[in-house]
Amino acid sequence: MDIDIQLIEQSKIDSVDFNNLNFGRTFSDHMFTCDFKNGEWTNPRITPYAPFTLEPSARVFHYGQAVFEGMKAYKDDNDDIFLFRPDENFDRINKSAERLAMPPVAEDVFFEGLKKLLHLEKKWIKKGLGNSLYLRPFIIATEGAIAASPAEEYKFMIICSPAQSYYGGDVRVIIAEKYSRSADGGVGYAKAAGNYAAQFYPTSLAHKEGYQQIIWTDASTHEYLEEAGTMNIFFRIGDKLITAPNNDRILDGVTRKSIIQLAKDNNIDIEVRRVTVSEIKDAARVGELKEIFGSGTAAVINPIKGFKHDKDSFELADQENSYARFFKEKLLNIQYNKSEDKHGWRVKI
Numbered sequence: 001m002d003i004d005i006q007l008i009e010q011s012k013i014d015s016v017d018f019n020n021l022n023f024g025r026t027f028s029d030h031m032f033t034c035d036f037k038n039g040e041w042t043n044p045r046i047t048p049y050a051p052f053t054l055e056p057s058a059r060v061f062h063y064g065q066a067v068f069e070g071m072k073a074y075k076d077d078n079d080d081i082f083l084f085r086p087d088e089n090f091d092r093i094n095k096s097a098e099r100l101a102m103p104p105v106a107e108d109v110f111f112e113g114l115k116k117l118l119h120l121e122k123k124w125i126k127k128g129l130g131n132s133l134y135l136r137p138f139i140i141a142t143e144g145a146i147a148a149s150p151a152e153e154y155k156f157m158i159i160c161s162p163a164q165s166y167y168g169g170d171v172r173v174i175i176a177e178k179y180s181r182s183a184d185g186g187v188g189y190a191k192a193a194g195n196y197a198a199q200f201y202p203t204s205l206a207h208k209e210g211y212q213q214i215i216w217t218d219a220s221t222h223e224y225l226e227e228a229g230t231m232n233i234f235f236r237i238g239d240k241l242i243t244a245p246n247n248d249r250i251l252d253g254v255t256r257k258s259i260i261q262l263a264k265d266n267n268i269d270i271e272v273r274r275v276t277v278s279e280i281k282d283a284a285r286v287g288e289l290k291e292i293f294g295s296g297t298a299a300v301i302n303p304i305k306g307f308k309h310d311k312d313s314f315e316l317a318d319q320e321n322s323y324a325r326f327f328k329e330k331l332l333n334i335q336y337n338k339s340e341d342k343h344g345w346r347v348k349i
């Protein structure tokens, strides 16, 4: 595949304070774009990161055909660059695209674009545990026409944002009793932009009550715990780790599936099954609920300190041997080429 490359005249890297990065606010010098026209992906190119124009009637603005991925590039002490299970992201963006009646991005477009871009942006990937270049591949419907049907033209793009290890402070959450982020037969399993939009308003109500996130429950009964904000969710009851099984309401997280595998590798009792709100509250009341944490690429693992449901609120005590810390360290060591990678998750670029 021939990628047309137009380099930036003057890198802006020297103006970036890599010790004070606000997640997702700074972008690297270049971006990758490929157009979908007449039934095929054409004109792959790398250009300076910059605004671009679209028709006001572009369907993405009206009917929300937009899907994305979140990945990271890591650098080890020898300046080698790695991705973590990128095949999973490739498969998932195409599952998401299929659900929104969008064309799948071609494998060479996705991977050649990603590799070429990363080689150009090497300097933007800083060494050190926690530093990474966050990668945001996405597909949007660009065809100008406000007919309510799938577009015939799209753009696949990749933009890059340098990130530091992310610590959002103590997280307390409300278990959803009214709102839902997804429903049976819906698009919850897709990384669709609209899923995030649907979540902002209920989350802002939670903020007003002093909670940072919402634990999403199943839309029909609100009895089963499914996701933590935009992360998958794990519970530790006694020494047993439990996470909800994937379904069409839950996003199939790469971090989640890696934790499940690491639990098996390390003889930690792991159950993938439905978890009820009452089970968690009962376990909390008798002191058996040791930990709750969310998992996702951006924060890796985000421990949850407390939760509220109905009129009850609970605080979780700090654990000396925390599973959250254990899995975070295991994952980081694999991602940063500091430990053995027996499943071949690390991919050198």
Ligand SMILES: *Cc1c(COP(=O)(O)O)cnc(C)c1O
Residues within 6 Å of the ligand: 070, 191, 227, 229, 230, 231, 232, 251, 252, 253, 254, 255, 256, 295, 296, 297, 298
């Ligand atoms: C992206 C995402 C996750 C986490 O997926 P990872 O592959 O682990 O980053 C979990 N839930 C939702 C809703 C997401 O959008």
